[in-house]
Structure formats: structure tokens, C-alpha cells
Amino acid sequence: MRARGLMTSPVVTVGPDALVKEAAQLLVTHGFAVLPVVDADDRLLGVVTEADLLRNRLLPDPRELIHDRPPEPTSPAPPDVAGVMTTEVVTATPDTHAAELGGLMVDRHLRAVPVVDGDRLVGIVSRADVLRTIARDDDAIARDVTAHLSAAGRRRWDVAVTDGVVTLSSEGADETDQHIATVVAGCTPGVVGVRIRDEATHPARP
Incomplete structure (x- = not known):
């Protein structure tokens, strides 16, 4: 921001x-x-x-x-x-x-x-x-991060926010995808940290 x-x-x-x-x-x-x-x-x-x-x-x-x-x-x-x-x-x-x-x-x-x-x-x-x-609601942050990532248009990301910390996951995302997503999410008001979830270690739930 x-x-x-x-x-x-x-x-x-x-x-x-x-x-x-x-x-x-x-x-x-x-x-x-x-x-x-x-x-x-x-x-x-x-x-x-x-x-x-x-x-x-x-x-x-x-x-x-x-x-x-x-x-x-x-x-x-x-x-x-x-x-x-x-x-x-x-x-x-x-x-x-x-x-x-x-x-x-x-x-x-x-x-x-x-x-x-x-x-x-x-x-x-x-x-x-x-x-x-800092005071922004986590749900509002998640909506904005999702919208910004969607506008970037490279791939679909699952977004979770806890106390301003964003966790992103997307199966098959390479290092370039992860870097771009981290930058995009980090520019969102209220975000205090960004993490990438490793889908190989934590696969998405069916």
C-alpha cells in the first residue's frame, strides 16, 4: 500500500x-x-x-x-x-x-x-x-487479494487470511507464479505478511 x-x-x-x-x-x-x-x-x-x-x-x-x-x-x-x-x-x-x-x-x-x-x-x-x-477485517482483505490475483490472470489461487497474514495455495504454481502472487497480495491494504502453502506437503482437501 x-x-x-x-x-x-x-x-x-x-x-x-x-x-x-x-x-x-x-x-x-x-x-x-x-x-x-x-x-x-x-x-x-x-x-x-x-x-x-x-x-x-x-x-x-x-x-x-x-x-x-x-x-x-x-x-x-x-x-x-x-x-x-x-x-x-x-x-x-x-x-x-x-x-x-x-x-x-x-x-x-x-x-x-x-x-x-x-x-x-x-x-x-x-x-x-x-x-x-492494520485494522481491516480479514474477510475484506481476502476478498481484495482474491480480486487482485484474479485480475493478474495467471492462475487461480486459494486465499486464506488470519490476522492480516495471507496464505496462498495453487496446485502446480512455479516459483515465478509464487513470486508474482506474493507481490500482488502484499500490495493489498491490511496485509502484514504473505505465505505460500506447499501443495505437495499440504494437498488441497477433496
Whole structure:
């Protein structure tokens, strides 16, 4: 499964000149954790996260300062997105595999990954998008694998799926047939593994 099949597109975005309050409203309204920042040509400039917007934005409880000296004055937080956004962004392409996306999210502690074609934003993949592939029902996976193998048209395969692991069997399938079937099945959303059942060792039931 590739990013193009997982991503949300078109993407809710914000410009660098937008006010921080506007970006915060978009995050809250849509339930996002990350908001891509783009220019007029949809070129990705950065992202703004919940943490970016919260940083130095909330005042301490004034009641705690009644008997203390007032805090040292600090510089006001930037009013626009350009002043708070993260510019070093981890991105993916439409052909990035779901496994690689999941690895990036875990290793880099990312909530979402923008998808770019060249330097232009074309989509975004969230953790929830990747999790949906894992959460797919085995019966739905089996139907899709069967349909994909049938479309490949080389031979008939028996398909069984348990916890996302696909077991394929086809009497007389050679190594080329098995390789093609493994690749086709592995591209199906929700598949976490593919096995070929040896018909010589486990013949089909009459």
C-alpha cells in the first residue's frame, strides 16, 4: 500500500502570513495535529503543529504572582504562522510504502507526514490513516487479494487470511507464479505478511 492510497487530498492548509489564531482555529475545527504551510503555488514551506502554537503563548496564573515579584518581561510571541512554523519537514512521495510511513512516524514521533510531488503538496498521511490498514477485517482483505490475483490472470489461487497474514495455495504454481502472487497480495491494504502453502506437503482437501 502506497501513500497515494492512504493520503487525504486535497489538504487543509494555511499560508505563512496567516495569524496564529487562524491556524489554531483550523486545527481545533478539523481535529488535526499538524497543518501544512504552503505558498500561493502549493509549494510546501513548513508545518505548524499544536506544540508550535502553544509555545510561549499562555500566560502564568496571575493569582500565583500576587505575593511575588512580577516575571521578567519576555518578547511577545510571533503573531503569524511564519514566525512559529517548523521548516525542516519530513515528507513522503505518493509512492512511499505504508511500512516506511509507519516507520517514520514511530522513529521521528510524527503525528502526520505531508506527501509531496516535487516540491508541491499533494496530500497528507496521518497515524490514523496508517492504522486503518492494520485494522481491516480479514474477510475484506481476502476478498481484495482474491480480486487482485484474479485480475493478474495467471492462475487461480486459494486465499486464506488470519490476522492480516495471507496464505496462498495453487496446485502446480512455479516459483515465478509464487513470486508474482506474493507481490500482488502484499500490495493489498491490511496485509502484514504473505505465505505460500506447499501443495505437495499440504494437498488441497477433496
